[in-house]
Amino acid sequence: MTRNPHVRPTLLRRFIDSEASGGIVLMAAAALALIVANSALAPTYFAALKAYVGPLSVSHWINDALMAVFFLLVGLEIKREIVDGQLSTWSRRILPGLCAAGGMAVPALIFAGLNWNNGEVIRGWAIPTATDIAFALGVLSLFGNRVPASMKVFLTALAIIDDLGAVLIIAVFYTGNLDLAALGGAAAVLVALLALNRLGVRALWPYLGLGAVLWLLVLLSGVHATVAGVALALTIPLGRPAPGGREPAATSPLHTLEHALIKVVPFFIIPVFGFANAGVSFAGFDLGAFTDPLTLGVAGGLVVGKVIGVYGTAMATVKLGFADGPTNAAPLHVLGVSLLCGIGFTMSLFIGLLAFPDSPALQDGVKIGILLGSFVSAVLGTLVLLMSPRPGGTAARAF
Template structure:
């Protein structure tokens, strides 16, 4: 009898389809960067990042161009969730929305309170406000059905709103000297893109071609180039099935593009970004660096700030009756997920680069704080979730 080669997916296919795989690849890339940055290859590693390919250095191509594709995927996810997903109604937005707001405000306040007297460092106040959705979901998925499905929905919705907040912070607070002519050109391209959307154009090619021009103009405008990715995403049409139509028969450009990027971003772009930016030389490292105000502000904001901001806000909103608790979830489940929100790797690194673009020593302090805070958050959150009750039991209704 002929063997059915498609009966079981390969180990590689099962890995890339796993929710935790993106986080694992990112961790491996970051670990490799640390090893290379402290090996005989360190000089080659740092020199390569600062070498120029055309008008930009390799580091800028990664952080400005490749990350614009990451932000395009983030924008597509935000739009899909708000239009036709977990955030499509106000009742679904309330709990993750206010928790995301608390989870951004409190870490920023903790960082600012520690670094208030240092005018150069205070610019990094937004570094601990971000949550790495791939990393956090990857850790959460390791617990399987021990954590209620509602907590995955809660974390996903919170992280998406968190990403939206991070995009706004970048656009407003980390913008350089504005070039009006470039902004005007970018606005004109956006108007054309929205016109294509309104005209019912479903072919992706004109959107992507104009999106490339939009990226160039945003790069020249002084606004960070990655914002172009989110702006482009907002113009990509999303098509809902009408009466008698199936989801599988309706071609939605947004879903097609999101599907096309769903493997490229977590398995290529984010690991490349992590490898290029997580490398920090530990030559001459002193343990006192762990208690530097910058490092403490980042790590403390990620760990303590997210716990207070997310968990504290969730308890308050649920006790006041403004929102329902996640289904079958106990307070410990929410606490564990709140701690996992302190894994701020990708977006925190990105904001750190924007905050201190020319200061390598401050960038190194940021990286140490992010690695320390994210590591503590991952371990502590995992311990709390291990100690959490099984979903659906009496203890899981203790709110």
């Protein structure tokens, strides 16, 4: 339905359409989880997450099923950007791609350096490698035109590549014992989905129906079920050859599905995930938790590792002439955005759950590190961006 341009949007509509709103809702859900987990409602909260609904607990339905839809949207965004968007050419991929790689490698090394002698904890090396695109873009959007538009493009491209890296890490390093029969069935369903694409099938329902079967088989196979969401996304048609060229993206099945999910994921799925997984009970908590190598590894990886990996790689790549810097951006703009990359909430929490599925104590340490690291990264990134020159000035062209 077309919106009447003469009707002023309501406050709720303006909030929903705001780029910052997804991050705000997620932040509120996380804060509410912390409050509930440390209130008289805590026993009910934790018991409800462990309660079974059918074959899975509530927690597993959220983390394995709802998050598969989140990964479906991530996969759709990755495919769209690679085929027709900000990552469609190698020249556009070089700078964010190298920065994403640096921003994943350095945090992992920091975590590993602090926990190398603990065989159980070292499994969490990938926790600080992730960037929460909703949170980071939400904070960046609060600055409006104080930050050049090229920095939003840079952060979006970097976060999308970062998400792709996280998906690969989950598939390779956090896969349990494989059920070859289920894995073979999943492969057969994936071949069928690719055949639908090649045959030019435009209706979404066959893809979604087979996608549900794919999710079940991947769940049974030992590979984490959310990988099915990305695999399904890559088979959804983006366009079709036509006499006039590729059909407009706005009418493609991929765009239609992405449009259907673009509000559901940030305003329902991600807040539910945040509420279910951010709750940490501080009963018996002491300040020594902040000096635990696990917590320090996560927080240090996000705060220090991300800025060294992203900013250091960006400066080296541009200085060596491998790629051009973002248009009208000063070094402070890039430094501020690099700090925002340390907001690793959603994906970091998710990897933490996979790394320590049977250890609530380690999960709590991970959550404290993520909350601390993400908060410090957001504050420092905000302060740096407030000190940055406005786009268009001489200083803003110094990168």
